[in-house]
Amino acid sequence: MLSRLIFDETIPLERKAVVTRAHSTSWSDLRAQAQWIFETYGDVRAHRVGLSFRRNAESYAALAALDRMRRDVFLFDAQLTLEETLRLSKNLRLGAVLVPEGTGRSPKLQVLELPDEERWSGGSSITILTSGSTGEPKAARHSWEGLARPVRKGAGQFTPTWFLSYRPNLYAGLQVMLQCFADRGTLAVPDTEMDPSSIAQFMCATGVQFVSATPSYWRRLLMFSDAKVLKGIPLVQITLGGEVIDQPILDKLRLCFPKVRLVHIYATTELGRCFSVSDGMAGFPASYLNNLLPDGAELKVHEGELLVRSPNAMRMYDPYSSQQAPVTDWFATGDVVEIKGDRVYFVGRKSDMINVAGSKVYPVEVERVIRMIPGVSDVRIFGKTSSIAGELVACEIVPEPDQDPASLRDAVNQACRAKLASHQQPRLIKFVDRIDLSLAGKTLRSKTS
Amino acid sequence: MTLTENQNRIIEVLLDVFKTKGLTAPPLSPETVLDQLGLESLDFAQAVIRMEEITGKDPFATGAEYQIRTLSDLAVLYD
Numbered sequence: 001m002l003s004r005l006i007f008d009e010t011i012p013l014e015r016k017a018v019v020t021r022a023h024s025t026s027w028s029d030l031r032a033q034a035q036w037i038f039e040t041y042g043d044v045r046a047h048r049v050g051l052s053f054r055r056n057a058e059s060y061a062a063l064a065a066l067d068r069m070r071r072d073v074f075l076f077d078a079q080l081t082l083e084e085t086l087r088l089s090k091n092l093r094l095g096a097v098l099v100p101e102g103t104g105r106s107p108k109l110q111v112l113e114l115p116d117e118e119r120w121s122g123g124s125s126i127t128i129l130t131s132g133s134t135g136e137p138k139a140a141r142h143s144w145e146g147l148a149r150p151v152r153k154g155a156g157q158f159t160p161t162w163f164l165s166y167r168p169n170l171y172a173g174l175q176v177m178l179q180c181f182a183d184r185g186t187l188a189v190p191d192t193e194m195d196p197s198s199i200a201q202f203m204c205a206t207g208v209q210f211v212s213a214t215p216s217y218w219r220r221l222l223m224f225s226d227a228k229v230l231k232g233i234p235l236v237q238i239t240l241g242g243e244v245i246d247q248p249i250l251d252k253l254r255l256c257f258p259k260v261r262l263v264h265i266y267a268t269t270e271l272g273r274c275f276s277v278s279d280g281m282a283g284f285p286a287s288y289l290n291n292l293l294p295d296g297a298e299l300k301v302h303e304g305e306l307l308v309r310s311p312n313a314m315r316m317y318d319p320y321s322s323q324q325a326p327v328t329d330w331f332a333t334g335d336v337v338e339i340k341g342d343r344v345y346f347v348g349r350k351s352d353m354i355n356v357a358g359s360k361v362y363p364v365e366v367e368r369v370i371r372m373i374p375g376v377s378d379v380r381i382f383g384k385t386s387s388i389a390g391e392l393v394a395c396e397i398v399p400e401p402d403q404d405p406a407s408l409r410d411a412v413n414q415a416c417r418a419k420l421a422s423h424q425q426p427r428l429i430k431f432v433d434r435i436d437l438s439l440a441g442k443t444l445r446s447k448t449s
Numbered sequence: 450m451t452l453t454e455n456q457n458r459i460i461e462v463l464l465d466v467f468k469t470k471g472l473t474a475p476p477l478s479p480e481t482v483l484d485q486l487g488l489e490s491l492d493f494a495q496a497v498i499r500m501e502e503i504t505g506k507d508p509f510a511t512g513a514e515y516q517i518r519t520l521s522d523l524a525v526l527y528d
Binding site: 356357384386387388389392410413414417422423425427428 | 469470471489490491493494495497498499507509510512
């Protein structure tokens with residue numbers, strides 16, 4: 001799929017394909033790089049090939065070349081050390097790992113060959129490595145066709161500029177890239193360590209029209225960057241995904257960007273894209289349940305958990321993935337939902353559930369209450385191990401500037417007492433400067449003991 | 450009467466627990482009978498975690514059973 005987009009089809013030679021803070025790469029340069037990589041490394045014997053994936057055009061060129069070479073590609077985050085990449089590659093029984101040479105702008109790759117290669121799948125595939133619960137990665141294999149199925153070609157001459165908030169090597173990042181490249185657009189790729197105000201300026205400078213990001217990512221942008229700069233971005237559409245989307249974030253975005261189309265998407269690494277909602281309201285219509293959806297997925301609720309059958313699902317876990325599951329029709333998503341009237345709302349992840357003396361608490365329910373309190377700019381709820389109650393609800397709050405901690409604490413306690421049951425109320429409140437996001441741009445919920 | 454360091458800490462932590470609950474705390478002393486404070490088990494769980502944050506100790510983590518009647522009985526576990 002990617003090889004077709006870059007090698008075979010007519011491309012807008014002069015238009016920018018990838019823009020980073022330091023460089024921009026035209027479509028013709030991207031094709032030339034991919035061609036060079038294809039010719040230079042086409043004789044790599046291995047068929048299961050790891051690629052250390054950087055946030056630049058050269059990595060997309062390498063990916064297109066490997067697709068053309070019909071390899072099973074495994075995408076490694078470039079932030080992993082070489083040692084760790086090699087260790088994982090050996091565990092996955094890859095035949096080689098390709099690592100960009102040097103730090104500069106060169107399509108040159110270092111080829112590290114490995115013994116004991118597992119058999120080739122027989123075609124071109126892409127395997128996404130995500131952190132599993134054991135710390136060892138889950139390895140979800142997609143076909144390029146499956147990965148590209150949700151891509152909708154835009155109409156006519158419109159060539160969009162997309163912003164890549166996600167890691168380029170994970171499902172959401174690959175989707176954004178494929179959507180952008182299918183429309184012959186320009187992909188604006190920020191550096192990993194950019195702070196919110198530089199991100200806003202970068203979006204403005206590159207003329208970003210489409211942004212796909214998590215609610216947590218937007219919360220940070222809205223909080224820490226200049227509203228004037230944000231309003232100057234020529235946005236057409238904001239796509240939210242990856243986390244529960246609550247009404248306050250939709251309302252805040254609507255307020256800041258009155259004319260923008262607001263979409264939220266439900267997708268997972270394993271299931272691919274399942275459905276989207278664009279009415280600006282949290283949750284999704286109950287009519288989506290037990291019906292065939294436009295993306296081809298079907299949904300049902302079983303014991304409070306959302307189950308999905310999706311044609312965009314992965315093909316399988318790689319045989320050496322830390323997580324294995326039989327390929328079943330219906331996939332339990334781990335997302336707990338609640339039906340209220342004609343709407344289905346996300347309550348939280350089964351795995352994020354906090355067990356307070358036998359009662360279930362979902363962090364999102366508590367976060368929703370605290371986020372509404374004036375003076376609170378961001379919040380994270382997590383379980384804290386308790387020798388007496390099993391777990392207690394703990395929270396970290398980022399206050400808005402110039403808040404008096406003592407009175408904000410009182411306000412938080414008061415609101416929680418008014419709106420939450422005793423076991424849901426946070427027992428430990430800490431004020432922090434910022435809430436860290438995971439590599440996937442989600443609020444971290446790892447429990448602390 | 451002088452209080453021990455840990456008695457002082459427990460009083461402070463319990464005052465904080467009452468504050469969380471939006472209640473005015475009664476006078477607290479080493480002789481205060483804990484059962485009569487009207488606190489629930491989650492309140493004690495909160496106090497124990499706060500004490501662990503302060504002292505680095507959690508006497509309840511071992512699963513041991515203690516005879517705790519007064520505030521002073523609780524404080525001794527952290528000495």
